[in-house]
Amino acid sequence: MFYKSIKAGLLGATVLAFGAVAAHAERSDLTIAMQLEPPHLDPTSAAAGAIDSVVYSNIFEGLTRFAADGAVIPGLASAWAISGDGLTYTFTLRSDVSFHDGTTMDAEDVKFSLDRARAEDSSNAQKALFAGIHDVEVVDPLTVKVTLAEPNGSFLFNMAWGDAVIVAPESVGDIKTNPIGTGAFKFANWVQGDKIDVIRNDAYWGTKPALEKATFKFISDPTAAFAAVMAEDIDAFAGFPAPENLPQFEADPRFQVLVGSTEGETILSINNKMPPFDNVKVREAVAHAIDRQAIIDGAMFGYGIPIGTHFAPHHPDYVDLTAMSQYDPELSKKLLAEAGFPEGFKTTLKLPPPSYARRGGEIIAAQLRAVGIEAEISNLEWAQWLEQVFKGKDFGLSIVSHTEPMDINIYANPDYYFQYDSPEFQTVMAQLASESDPEQRSDLLKSAQKMISEDYVNGYLFELAYPTIANAKVRGLWQDAPTQAVDLTGVSWAK
Amino acid sequence: MTARLDTTTGSGMRRAMGNRSLVIGLFLTVFFAGMALISLIWVPYDITQLHIADKLHTPEPAHLLGTDHFGRDILSMIMVGARTSIAVALVAVGIGMGLGVPLGLWAAARKGSLVDELIMRGNDVVFAFPSLLIAIIITAIFGASALNAIIAIGIFNIPVFARLTRSGALSLWTRDYVLAARVAGKGPARISIEHILPNVTNLLIVQGTIQFSLGILAEAGLSYVGLGAQPPIPSWGRMLADSQTMISFAPHLAIFPGLAILFTVLGLNLLGDGLRDSFDPRLRRGRE
Numbered sequence: 199m200f201y202k203s204i205k206a207g208l209l210g211a212t213v214l215a216f217g218a219v220a221a222h223a224e225r226s227d228l229t230i231a232m233q234l235e236p237p238h239l240d241p242t243s244a245a246a247g248a249i250d251s252v253v254y255s256n257i258f259e260g261l262t263r264f265a266a267d268g269a270v271i272p273g274l275a276s277a278w279a280i281s282g283d284g285l286t287y288t289f290t291l292r293s294d295v296s297f298h299d300g301t302t303m304d305a306e307d308v309k310f311s312l313d314r315a316r317a318e319d320s321s322n323a324q325k326a327l328f329a330g331i332h333d334v335e336v337v338d339p340l341t342v343k344v345t346l347a348e349p350n351g352s353f354l355f356n357m358a359w360g361d362a363v364i365v366a367p368e369s370v371g372d373i374k375t376n377p378i379g380t381g382a383f384k385f386a387n388w389v390q391g392d393k394i395d396v397i398r399n400d401a402y403w404g405t406k407p408a409l410e411k412a413t414f415k416f417i418s419d420p421t422a423a424f425a426a427v428m429a430e431d432i433d434a435f436a437g438f439p440a441p442e443n444l445p446q447f448e449a450d451p452r453f454q455v456l457v458g459s460t461e462g463e464t465i466l467s468i469n470n471k472m473p474p475f476d477n478v479k480v481r482e483a484v485a486h487a488i489d490r491q492a493i494i495d496g497a498m499f500g501y502g503i504p505i506g507t508h509f510a511p512h513h514p515d516y517v518d519l520t521a522m523s524q525y526d527p528e529l530s531k532k533l534l535a536e537a538g539f540p541e542g543f544k545t546t547l548k549l550p551p552p553s554y555a556r557r558g559g560e561i562i563a564a565q566l567r568a569v570g571i572e573a574e575i576s577n578l579e580w581a582q583w584l585e586q587v588f589k590g591k592d593f594g595l596s597i598v599s600h601t602e603p604m605d606i607n608i609y610a611n612p613d614y615y616f617q618y619d620s621p622e623f624q625t626v627m628a629q630l631a632s633e634s635d636p637e638q639r640s641d642l643l644k645s646a647q648k649m650i651s652e653d654y655v656n657g658y659l660f661e662l663a664y665p666t667i668a669n670a671k672v673r674g675l676w677q678d679a680p681t682q683a684v685d686l687t688g689v690s691w692a693k
Numbered sequence: 694m695t696a697r698l699d700t701t702t703g704s705g706m707r708r709a710m711g712n713r714s715l716v717i718g719l720f721l722t723v724f725f726a727g728m729a730l731i732s733l734i735w736v737p738y739d740i741t742q743l744h745i746a747d748k749l750h751t752p753e754p755a756h757l758l759g760t761d762h763f764g765r766d767i768l769s770m771i772m773v774g775a776r777t778s779i780a781v782a783l784v785a786v787g788i789g790m791g792l793g794v795p796l797g798l799w800a801a802a803r804k805g806s807l808v809d810e811l812i813m814r815g816n817d818v819v820f821a822f823p824s825l826l827i828a829i830i831i832t833a834i835f836g837a838s839a840l841n842a843i844i845a846i847g848i849f850n851i852p853v854f855a856r857l858t859r860s861g862a863l864s865l866w867t868r869d870y871v872l873a874a875r876v877a878g879k880g881p882a883r884i885s886i887e888h889i890l891p892n893v894t895n896l897l898i899v900q901g902t903i904q905f906s907l908g909i910l911a912e913a914g915l916s917y918v919g920l921g922a923q924p925p926i927p928s929w930g931r932m933l934a935d936s937q938t939m940i941s942f943a944p945h946l947a948i949f950p951g952l953a954i955l956f957t958v959l960g961l962n963l964l965g966d967g968l969r970d971s972f973d974p975r976l977r978r979g980r981e
Binding site: 420421424440442443445446492495496557559560561563564565567568574575576577 | 741742743745746748762763764836837919923924925937938939941942
């Protein structure tokens with residue numbers, strides 16, 4: 199036993215010595231934390247954003263991809279040609295791409311992936327992305343021809359989503375636990391409830407990442423997240439859950455705080471089919487009862503941009519419609535009286551766990567109470583929220599952030615949980631889908647934003663900020679979140 | 694006060710100590726109960742109004758205990774929160790006594806019978822469950838609310854009072870005056886109510902005080918995990934939970950509700966101790 203402990207001591211000393219040497223060299227590993235753990239690792243069969251956070255660009259790639267600024271750039275397809283009628287896209291694939299298991303990535307894999315996603319029995323969460331595809335044809339191993347049923351101006355954008363990544367028929371069987379992609383990192387290990395390890399893919403076709411290995415750690419509790427960053431147990435936290443702690447990190451020279459934009463429109467969802475919210479006057483009254491700035495200051499400690507419609511403010515086609523629903527409790531009371539509720543009414547406010555919802559909910563309940571609407575708060579876990587609100591539509595009001603990019607088309611689906619059913623809006627979305635002229639598209643998007651704002655479909659609160667806290671020496675993290683992704687391919691340590 | 698007492702005899706000391714815990718306990722209990730009562734008619738600020746612009750003020754003359762992250766006055770929150778805590782604990786103890794005491798009396802009156810076995814083994818089963826865990830299950834199934842928290846805490850008070858009542862009653866059933874009552878033709882139910890119950894009241898009051906403090910702790914615990922009173926009803930436990938991420942830059946948000954819980958529970962425990970000392974005839978005889 200004594201001998202053993204000497205051995206252990208020696209070993210410890212050796213490790214220390216090596217550690218000391220390594221500390222002088224550039225670090226090549228990174229531990230990055232996020233709040234939610236993915237349920238599995240197949241981005242093509244679930245809506246959970248946490249899956250994309252881990253695998254997007256790191257493990258899986260698509261024909262096109264989002265750059266850090268949200269632009270759509272070539273991915274596995276190095277170039278493409280679009281036919282004059284806008285119906286045929288001919289993709290030229292990169293020639294030296296192989297999957298992590300050594301098999302080559304070619305046109306057959308692309309055809310397999312797209313056909314799998316748009317199949318009748320596909321479990322893809324965003325089947326609408328593929329709905330317009332009429333046929334996928336393998337021309338030669340490095341050329342794929344995709345024929346659309348009708349022109350689609352956002353087809354290349356659609357192909358950049360995490361739901362449209364290219365997978366291989368050889369390895370798709372256990373993709374949920376052992377994802378095999380073409381990305382710059384290979385999946386290594388998953389300790390459920392704790393972390394996922396990835397290691398560098400030395401056979402990567404593109405620029406090899408600076409990091410040799412990376413760990414995604416999952417810390418859901420905001421207090422634990424704060425402690426982990428402060429203790430430097432983690433090198434970065436993507437999407438830090440407690441905005442109130444950001445000033446402290448900003449003041450601390452050990453850290454850098456990146457506050458980026460997201461595609462997360464945070465809204466007070468209104469059940470448009472449930473009386474009295476089926477009356478547009480009541481919805482308008484709700485909109486005027488809300489003081490957005492108070493919610494941003496109180497729930498988000500100032501981080502967030504007010505929005506007046508369901509559209510990201512950093513998008514070039516965004517229209518600022520916040521004046522449509524300015525804070526005016528007197529007007530709100532008047533509208534309620536006109537709608538036949540001079541004394542107000544009672545409803546429910548069902549809140550999922552994030553602090554923007556829980557805190558925002560308390561503030562909104564107080565603001566609604568001031569005009570006579572008594573909103574009874576119930577705090578739900580995500581599973582309950584999905585069951586009761588999202589699927590069951592059993593709610594009056596709710597608060598949630600819609601983080602998908604360009605998701606205004608959800609308003610064209612009358613079965614979507616807030617149940618907005620407007621034929622005019624559905625027409626605009628149908629026109630948009632088949633329009634590829636940029637100017638026409640811009641006009642359609644703008645009129646769509648105005649329509650939902652004028653119909654007061656939901657209470658539009660603010661665009662969620664995306665705070666990332668990192669060690670001051672970490673470089674190359676995405677500041678904004680144009681899609682849900684924690685892309686580590688460009689991350690390195692400063693010397 | 695103490696200087697004079699120190700010169701008295703040892704037994705006087707002990708008595709003073711006994712009294713002292715009674716006095717301190719009573720003072721703390723009355724203080725918090727008083728705050729809860731005052732909050733019914735007056736609080737410094739209306740806590741249903743949020744003043745985001747005034748958030749996170751440290752203690753100052755306008756807000757004696759500062760303001761929270763929504764700009765609400767913490768003193769007012771604690772006063773109204775005392776009401777929530779006391780109401781929940783009071784009703785929970787009421788449920789426990791209301792059901793536990795009759796069950797205990799019944800079991801004692803029918804000692805050794807099937808009824809006795811059923812009641813006491815049923816109590817054992819309830820007692821065997823970790824109480825907070827069951828409270829979490831109840832609120833998870835029926836939804837989080839103050840009412841469900843009351844029911845959950847109340848259920849776990851039943852076996853406490855049933856056991857205590859039974860053991861107290863059993864020793865009384867052998868007394869001569871009970872025998873006399875039986876000879877006079879009184880039935881077990883009547884004897885239980887007229888002769889047994891008055892004589893176990895002391896025990897019940899002491900235990901009730903202890904259970905009351907446990908009830909306040911349980912309510913704070915349930916609210917802390919979000920299963921107690923729902924917003925906007927303030928609760929000490931939820932105040933603690935809300936302030937968790939702000940403790941590093943606004944510690945007063947957590948300190949004051951924490952102290953409120955500490956002193957209320959301490960007060961009730963001291964009160965219970967003091968009451969037991971002054972009720973217990975053996976201790977009283979020892980002092981004199």
